[in-house]
Amino acid sequence: MTDRLTIRRPDDWHVHLRDGAMLDHVAPYTARQFARAIVMPNLSPPVTTASEGAAYRDRIRAAVPADHDFTPLIVAYLTDSSDADEMARGHAAGVFTAAKLYPAHATTGSAHGVTDVANIMGVLERMAEIGMPLLIHGEVTDHDVDIFDREAVFIERTLAPLVTRMPELKIVFEHITTSEAVEFVNSAPANVGATITPQHLHINRNAMLVGGIRPHAYCLPVAKREHHRLAVRAAAVSGSPKFFLGTDSAPHAVHTKEAACGCAGIFNAPYALESYITVFDEEGALDKFEGFASEHGPNFYGLPLNGGTITLERGATVVPDTIGEVVPFHAGETLGWKLV
Numbered sequence: 001m002t003d004r005l006t007i008r009r010p011d012d013w014h015v016h017l018r019d020g021a022m023l024d025h026v027a028p029y030t031a032r033q034f035a036r037a038i039v040m041p042n043l044s045p046p047v048t049t050a051s052e053g054a055a056y057r058d059r060i061r062a063a064v065p066a067d068h069d070f071t072p073l074i075v076a077y078l079t080d081s082s083d084a085d086e087m088a089r090g091h092a093a094g095v096f097t098a099a100k101l102y103p104a105h106a107t108t109g110s111a112h113g114v115t116d117v118a119n120i121m122g123v124l125e126r127m128a129e130i131g132m133p134l135l136i137h138g139e140v141t142d143h144d145v146d147i148f149d150r151e152a153v154f155i156e157r158t159l160a161p162l163v164t165r166m167p168e169l170k171i172v173f174e175h176i177t178t179s180e181a182v183e184f185v186n187s188a189p190a191n192v193g194a195t196i197t198p199q200h201l202h203i204n205r206n207a208m209l210v211g212g213i214r215p216h217a218y219c220l221p222v223a224k225r226e227h228h229r230l231a232v233r234a235a236a237v238s239g240s241p242k243f244f245l246g247t248d249s250a251p252h253a254v255h256t257k258e259a260a261c262g263c264a265g266i267f268n269a270p271y272a273l274e275s276y277i278t279v280f281d282e283e284g285a286l287d288k289f290e291g292f293a294s295e296h297g298p299n300f301y302g303l304p305l306n307g308g309t310i311t312l313e314r315g316a317t318v319v320p321d322t323i324g325e326v327v328p329f330h331a332g333e334t335l336g337w338k339l340v
């Protein structure tokens with residue numbers, strides 16, 4: 001039985017570090033676990049220009065303790081009026097690693113998002129030309145679509161036609177939660193990849209609703225029924241280079257979660273690796289963890305693998321009930337692995 005696993009330093013391909021005091025609070029947790037992170041741009045206001053991106057990168061660097069070797073990868077927030085030249089300028093300047101498509105009003109901080117992909121086809125064509133990946137929150141927002149169906153409907157209505165129309169564009173289907181998304185990514189060409197969060201490997205929708213309503217298990221896309229969780233787990237541990245680590249760590253102050261209309265998001269950064277490796281251990285797939293955490297992401301993005309290693313050992317990690325004003329994923333639980 002493997003009790004100790006040393007892997008190449010991993011990266012987080014989807015994290016929310018926020019801004020201001022919350023950035024100062026949460027950034028050290030991501031920097032402690034990961035060498036690089038794709039930092040999502042859904043700030044208020046969102047990061048839409050290269051100069052805003054460079055300034056945000058400076059604020060993130062200032063928030064990370066000097067003894068952490070951490071590289072934030074900045075992302076442009078796409079709007080209906082995004083400019084292809086601005087995206088290309090930011091990418092060429094080494095500021096923008098990718099651009100994020102939030103369907104308008106799909107999730108936290110998406111009010112300025114894209115109302116129709118048709119409005120940004122020129123931008124997407126330029127991104128395909130320059131090899132700038134498109135990262136997608138894949139849900140429709142139509143009121144008549146059940147929230148549990150919004151990811152599957154997005155595949156039919158938007159993602160599948162987009163992949164057909166733009167075979168050169170690298171696309172990351174973010175935080176997938178359904179068997180439909182797994183099937184779509186598996187059958188799509190090599191330019192389509194996906195991130196998977198720890199929460200969607202651990203919980204199904206019962207965790208939110210059985211025995212009481214648990215706001216700290218609520219995120220978007222919402223956790224689905226059990227067979228979807230099992231399909232996403234199978235994808236994560238499959239060894240396929242299409243699936244890689246993206247925590248979607250999304251901190252919200254506790255009073256905004258424990259509310260009549262609570263915010264969507266799960267703060268999992270502090271113990272992300274311990275949470276993920278627990279799943280790979282349960283699935284008898286510890287040999288697949290390094291690929292998922294440290295190789296598939298950089299290979300998909302065309303970025304170098306990290307130097308250096310981290311080690312996880314079997315042992316107790318007690319997760320506190322709160323970390324500052326934020327309740328972490330697995331709050332009050334003891335995980336069976338620890339980062340040494």
Ligand SMILES: NC(=O)N[C@@H](CC(=O)O)C(=O)O
Nearest residue numbers: 016107108219220250264265
């Ligand atoms: N995942 C979430 O539930 N929330 C994220 C936004 C997102 O990734 O959808 C957030 O920034 O709070």
Ligand SMILES: [Zn+2]
Nearest residue numbers: 107137220221
């Ligand atoms: Zn999202």
Ligand SMILES: [Zn+2]
Nearest residue numbers: 014016040248
């Ligand atoms: Zn996110």
